[in-house]
Amino acid sequence: MTILKSVDDLESVRESILSKRDSKKPCISVCSGTGCHASGCVAVTETLREALKKKNLEDKVEVRTTGCHGFCERGPITVIFPSGIFYQMVTPDDVEEIITETIINDRIVDRLLYIDPVSGKKITYEKDVPFYSRQKRILFGNNGLIDPRNIEEYIAVGGYAALEKVLQSMQPEEVIGEIKKSGLRGRGGAGFPTGLKWEIARKSKGDVKYIVCNADEGDPGAYMDRSLLEGNPHSVLEGMLIGAYAVGAKQGFIYVRHEYPLAVENVKIAIDQMREYGLLGEDILGTGFSFDIRLVIGAGAFVCGEESALMASIEGRKGEPRQRPPFPAEKGIWGKPTNINNVETWANVPLIITKGAEWFSSIGTEGSKGTKIFSLVGQINNTGLVEVPMGIPLREMVYEIGGGIPDDKKFKAVQTGGPSGGCIPEQLLDLRVDFEELKEAGSMMGSGGMVVMNEDTCMVDTAKYFLEFLRDESCGKCLVCREGIDRMLEIVTGITEGRGKEEDLETLQELGEMVKDVSMCGLGQTAPNPLLSTLTYFEDEYLAHIRDKKCPAGVCRALIEYRIREDKCTGCGACLRACPQEAISGEKKELHTIDQEKCIRCGICFQTCKFDAIEKR
């Protein structure tokens, strides 16, 4: 590959790639995101390649490994192009049939189709799956089409055209103006206007400036950034190039968390390929613009998602936040002006440049423009990543895209915004999801995690879960966060263990508000949100734990008991054999009983019994 020396060079490469393509050639694309990896996509791809070779079809049929399609629950996902037939939960054993039936005989393999849990109908094409048809996949659209490890595939779908436009015909101020006009706000959680951030960094004094892509996606239950980096890393990197040009930076950093090995790998490959093509380095496309990116890998610290901690970590120190101001735009990495944006924010940039600010701002609500990717997870039928216009009703997310709650259970809450967000109850299901409405409901957008909880989830336990998380992840630098979270956890733990008093609720409220007001960084300032929102919306559950010493959801161990029902026990002995504590006794074919003294309430007997004879009280 020769280095691209001009915009024309890039265009002729694009044309040559496209001219070699045959749009009618069958292509079997296999999702290779982390979710499908875990479900065994590598074996499927290998078997496919071998089988095609055996049949001498390797030149006639393409096998493409793509990024995440988003519908992780149904992986490994395989889509047959050009028709777009959608097969789900494919195993190596299905490969033979896919080739002989679908590729050779043009027939559908019925048993591999997806069945919509709402209508009960089988669906043939990817675009008709309700999980996808209600989405607006402007960022994610290419994920399922291109091989993320091949820069040519990104170029073929119009990649780096926005960079061309910027370098050829726009002044940095015009780029900033376009981003401002689009109304794009930071997708990392706080929603700060991106164009304004760039403007401040541009105007900030100094010859050396840095830009950073924050890919330290630490919110549990959110993985859209990982998926973008795995599936379409060049879209993020192109955004960074444009941002660097606008801000006036020559060096960029992309900070990816260690827990995402596949994203690290794909970003590494993407950066190497950019260098090979001359899209990084000196005099990019012969325009005089120079820029390079360094990949930095995190080492497991949630607080590093906070920008001042992230910068400390890039400098090679422990990730402790510092007081702001000065903001990074004035004093950032090594004291130089630094502009930090999140992965999804960067990925929006090339789209805005190519399609225009007006197109972008026509999507979404008054204050929140564009789309947002959410990870819809937890107790929901269609788990996965969904990209929707801002302002979509929460109810539509849960019941139409998400396909509702499995096993006919009742909906209880949606937790949004991770450890900084809150729990939204059923009565607020009609709220429209954007920055403002979520904040008003006592939660926040955060990075876009949406964990659905059903009636079997205890909200006091949920508050305890987040407090535990935050206690572990608080860096300990400021007292209110370090001690405040610990005290709240102590009280909530007491409640879950039956030691709660009614005045605890007031103390918790007071402590929570104090930690919010007095903490130095974003972690502490938002840490009490999960607790406070459950106190607001689920006070009755707290009171049941305190007054009645009962956990209505049957989660808090100290407050529950397993018993064997006389009318249902067949005396089969399965629970007796499974019990790790030898707490169950009974003769064969006779009623069994549980010794409450020995029982540790692990729930194994409950899971083992085939006759529903074990009840939780």
Add this chain to the structure above:
Amino acid sequence: MNEINTFVGSTLEKWNNDSSCLISILLDIQDEFNYLPEEALTMVAENLNIPLINIYSVATFYKVFSLQPRGKYLINVCLGTACHVRGGKRIVEEIERILDIVVGETTPDMQFTLETVRCLGACALGPVVVINDEYHGHMDVKKTGKLLKQYTES
């Protein structure tokens, strides 16, 4: 020169003895030895001209690093929110019970180390257990024992 010396030397060279790359250097060392040996940290401190106490502050701040040798199999149970609501904690307790260790410990025969992680982003498969680099999704308490057996026998 022993094995540690040689490896740390080449790692420092790879990162140009750049102190801002400390975390990457430590990650490489841990990848090689499965933990951060004291000898390696001392050598890093001397070569980068950073006080040893600062190296330790970084090595103990980030969750990925271990100052103790770890087992042949590193078990990581995901405790992200999605795994939590699907019962991730029960899986941890079951593993603790079976292996007779608590989170952060290694079995005396150096076979297993048990750790937890806050979200691997494989939420659709929750609860998830990762042993070395292999993902095991849709876990429950019953499957846990069988899974561990596979590794004990192999």
